[in-house]
Amino acid sequence: MKRSAAGKAKGPSLKTVALAAGVSLTTVSNAYNKPEHVSDEVRDMIFAIAREQGYAGPDPAARSLRSRHSGAIGVLFTSQLSYAFSDPYCVELLTGLAEVAEENRISVVLIPLARRVVAPEEEVRRSVEAVRHAVIDGAVADGIDDGHPALQVLLSRGLPLIRSVDNSESHCVMIDEREAGRSVGEYLAGLGHRHVAVVVDHLHEPSSPDEAVEEDELFPYSRLRLAGIREGLAGHGRVTVVAARRNTAASGWVAADAALERADPPTAIVATSDVLALGALEALARRNVPAGAGGVSVVGFDDIPAAAPAGLTTVRQPIREKGRLMGRMLLDSSYTQRRMVLPTQLVTRTSTGPAN
């Protein structure tokens, strides 16, 4: 098994295999990609020689370059990957997307994005690079605000993009965020609530929950939900906005606690996500204030799996289905639809009741 050490020791390639097999480049390529175009004998012979040379099949990068597609799609996150996995909403969406990707035999590339508004220049540059370098055929971006430079790059690369916010320019799968908020406002107004605290998920991290909230800097969905809530309350009640530092139960706890601490505490707390709302429930529990009837009402959004066990009233949206649809819209060319609005539904549980 001695090997001649002459010549440069380059790895095996289609060429070396073709040479050894005495067939053309194309034939070897076909053996891998279009087995039906090559006779069984020749194909087996080629594979045997490939194995012998330690050739693992066509190089994916070269294939992608030449064929102009890669068999992978990207998922853009507004946050760190490491955080995304702890967000039930993200996980659920990703699950739906992954289902479709699997059906289509496509793999999924996770790409974290910096938060545009506040991220240090460096962060943004970094996420643009990530998108620039990603070998993908398209992407899904959830909850990323318009004009994030990374989206621009994606678009100018000519890649299809599916989003979850309303935008006439790109395809999207969305819910009517504002309407969802309104249903909550109306519901609370109907229960007699006159002062509602809204815990919002903030784009940047405010130094304290008391800091005035710049509504420009909210995530698109937070802004719309907040607007909807105000609309739904329609003058029946006033709103105090409290910012959470991050979309975690702990942050929700802190923010809700600050609201309850006020001289004029609210009779209801709405959080722009269930995770925050669960934190608010925690805040109430620690203060021995009951949630719902006879105490302070709490409402969330999304109806993540943990909401029901906690008795949390929330606005349900079909998260997993949303992920699936985004995937289909991206991968299934028979989907001609450009824009899809999914239904939402207020699910009342024990965390809400009439105002005290």
Add this chain to the structure above:
Amino acid sequence: MKRSAAGKAKGPSLKTVALAAGVSLTTVSNAYNKPEHVSDEVRDMIFAIAREQGYAGPDPAARSLRSRHSGAIGVLFTSQLSYAFSDPYCVELLTGLAEVAEENRISVVLIPLARRVVAPEEEVRRSVEAVRHAVIDGAVADGIDDGHPALQVLLSRGLPLIRSVDNSESHCVMIDEREAGRSVGEYLAGLGHRHVAVVVDHLHEPSSPDEAVEEDELFPYSRLRLAGIREGLAGHGRVTVVAARRNTAASGWVAADAALERADPPTAIVATSDVLALGALEALARRNVPAGAGGVSVVGFDDIPAAAPAGLTTVRQPIREKGRLMGRMLLDSSYTQRRMVLPTQLVTRTSTGPAN
């Protein structure tokens, strides 16, 4: 803004930009990749022309082909992606890995693998294809049994691979699964348990929990844990093995229930994962049998986040740290270590107590 329609309408490329800017290909390339090698003036000019042409920067596939690296690593799962996200162990591991990937500005490609032993031929072929086509610089494979064809492909592609099972041939970050099992066996023996049911996560789906379990077909970790448990009991007690169809609480419930239904019910149930163990707790609750002292003891493995709230006795392993280390071993070239064994620790909670 009329455009000459002559010539083929190909997209912009380094070449078109270089031509329009009156500089060489290399210079344009450098403007993107080695900004310090190009004067500010020229660079800005190049970017301006690029923007004008709608050029989004060097093509990732071509870059990968030429430079021989892609800025992405793969994660191989034994299961469907859609399922992996609902497995707390996976999520935790992924989180750790993602942290490191982010630090290194590397993106993560999710690649599902078919279960080798039983998967239909087609499934295996499909997962091998997925690995073949993935544009990655290396991969992490957790809990995948030796000799899975996809691993072979990866290896013959010459990609670095980090695994979580003991194998002298490849780098790995692991725990001493057997020892972990033994600690449970010894613990239960010490508590006086003489009959222990072990709920194992099975590679294939047995038709019923009563079916004889082929230990060859267990996941590597299940097999080792089971062996460890036997060793720990060391003749003080006997073991009944029950197979769960999948690694979910529901399956754990069914399997545990079957064990409890026996003529000679066990006094303790060990499950090879916390998820299964939580299902076992559920089974006890439904039967109004207390868990732990005065009832049936339940032990799990891994100490996932949900274990503590449930009072589940379990063998803790530093899952997230494991993910981080796998990532570092793959990405940080200063990590020369080939093999790393992480500590485990039996964490006793309320789900265990003396045998009745």
Add this chain to the structure above:
DNA sequence: ACGTTCATGTAAAACGATACACAAGGACCG
């Protein structure tokens, strides 16, 4: 004034595969 270094920039050769157009030899058909 001379060699050395630095800052810029250039030219040409890979990188490894797939698409496209076409060819040889049978089979088939009327």
Add this chain to the structure above:
DNA sequence: CGGTCCTTGTGTATCGTTTTACATGAACGT
């Protein structure tokens, strides 16, 4: 027997970069 397919293959031209090695002129110390 001539034409038309079908099967199995073959060459060759790209795909769009990065690399490697080299060129140019200015700056600089001695």
